[in-house]
Amino acid sequence: MHWKYPLSALAISVLLVGCNQSDNAHKATSNETMETTEETIIKDELNRDVTIPLNPDRVVVGGILPYFSTWYIATNSTKEIVGMHPNSYNAASHSILKDISPDVLKADTSFIQNGEVNIEELMKVNPEVYFEIASDEKSINKLEEAGVPTVALKATTDSDDPLEILNRWLTLTGEITGTTDRPDQIIQEGKKNQQEINEKLANVQKEDMPKVMILQYHNDKEISVAGSNMHGNRWIKATGGIDVAEKDIQGIKAVNMEQIYNWDPEIIYITNFTETQPIDLINNTISGQDWSQIKAVKNKQVYKVPLGIYRWYPPNGDAPLMLKWMAQHNHPEIFDYNMTEEIQNYYAKFYNYEVTEDQVKDILNPSSEAAKY
Missing domain, CATH: 3.40.50.1980 (Nitrogenase molybdenum iron protein domain)
Structure with missing residues (x-):
């Protein structure tokens, strides 16, 4: 390229400085934009x-x-x-x-x-x-x-x-x-479900609330129960139950059968962190443990916590459903909705997924394999 008229050294210098400043300003702006949009x-x-x-x-x-x-x-x-x-x-x-x-x-x-x-x-x-x-x-x-x-x-x-x-x-x-x-x-859905449960439980007296135990980890060598400051304790309180372990156990603690006889829970919930199934307690097949005299076992009110998109016991996406599921088991005479329909409606609304009745059965009856790792 040829200039029509020669530029002085000063003019060229000014021109170059101006270009550099413009380039630097552009780079600074680009960097700021990158940081804002990418991090x-x-x-x-x-x-x-x-x-x-x-x-x-x-x-x-x-x-x-x-x-x-x-x-x-x-x-x-x-x-x-x-x-x-x-x-x-x-x-x-x-x-x-x-x-x-x-x-x-x-x-x-x-x-x-x-x-x-x-x-x-x-x-x-x-x-x-x-x-x-x-x-x-x-x-x-x-x-x-x-x-x-x-x-x-x-x-x-x-x-x-x-x-x-x-x-x-x-x-x-x-x-x-x-x-x-x-x-x-989903936050609003959970709040709505809790409010509905609270309203229906408002007139339930403490003596009419079931005594509930959370079996956290379990096999023929260990019986570990969850008490206060645990997810199970919060679920029980939120759904109209009395946690039998709350006063004796903070967190998770191994206990013996004598302690469980003393508590004599009316309902037992088994988490997804153990392979034990309700039938194991109901049929009393655990070596060295006699569950047959426990009220929950006698009345077959032993339930495995469901597993939907994740285990329902800890924080998970199906938590608003966990409220409804446990409330119904704690007070079946009050909460008469159909859990299959509740799950199907929830999954359609929040996950845009049509759940079959067979899939609901799997959610409500998770396998022992799901506890292994």
């Missing part, structure tokens, strides 16, 4: 600021086992979940979520070895964000040292509201992904 800073439940990609598409879920189901109900997707704990994966593989969102079964589990996160294996799945239970400081520190953005979530609460933890997780997930409509709708 976000969120405050996790340890009150730490964590910088993560906005709308991350490579999510790993570690020891905060139920969280993958929260991600699903908040986003309507599991394709972002590239890794999860083997225990979570086993629950997912025996859940209806594998049918609704098959991508969940593509998640890698090899980064958890001997119950701990293996950073070398984790890096192979290239995580953009890792979700971990807040109480696992060892894993959180290890992940931070490796430069993996880690969001700590608490699985505890001081509230008696069994939905409080799920609602927190949903709200945080909405902040991370920018999807607030679905979380808000």
Whole structure:
């Protein structure tokens, strides 16, 4: 290119400086835009600021086992979940979520070895964000040292509201992904169900409430019961029951049959964290344990907690249904709705999925395999 008139050195200098300033300003603007659109800073439940990609598409879920189901109900997707704990994966593989969102079964589990996160294996799945239970400081520190953005979530609460933890997780997930409509709708559904239950239980006297026990872990060598400050305690209180273990046990504790004879629960709920089924107690087939004299067993009021998109006992997407299910077992004379219809309507509304009656049976009667990992 030839200039028609020669430029002075000064004019050329001014021209170049102007161009450089313009380029630098453009670069600065571009960088600011990139940071604004591609990254976000969120405050996790340890009150730490964590910088993560906005709308991350490579999510790993570690020891905060139920969280993958929260991600699903908040986003309507599991394709972002590239890794999860083997225990979570086993629950997912025996859940209806594998049918609704098959991508969940593509998640890698090899980064958890001997119950701990293996950073070398984790890096192979290239995580953009890792979700971990807040109480696992060892894993959180290890992940931070490796430069993996880690969001700590608490699985505890001081509230008696069994939905409080799920609602927190949903709200945080909405902040991370920018999807607030679905979380808000499910939070409102849970509040509505609880309010309806409260209204129907308003005139029920304490002496008319069933004595309830949560069998957390169980086999022929262990009987562990959940008491106060546990999910089960909150579910029982929210659905009109009396937790027989509340005064004697904080958290989870191994007990003997003598203690259970003393409590003599009228209803027993068995979690999805043990392979034991109601029939095992009802038929009294557990070696070294005699359940036959327990009131709940005599009356065959022993129930396995359902497993829908995840186990219904801890925080999970089906939590509003858990309220209805337990309320009906605690007070069948008051809550006369059809749980099959309740599940079908809920899944159609929130998951856009038509559940068959056979699938409902599987949800309400989870296999022992689902507890293995």
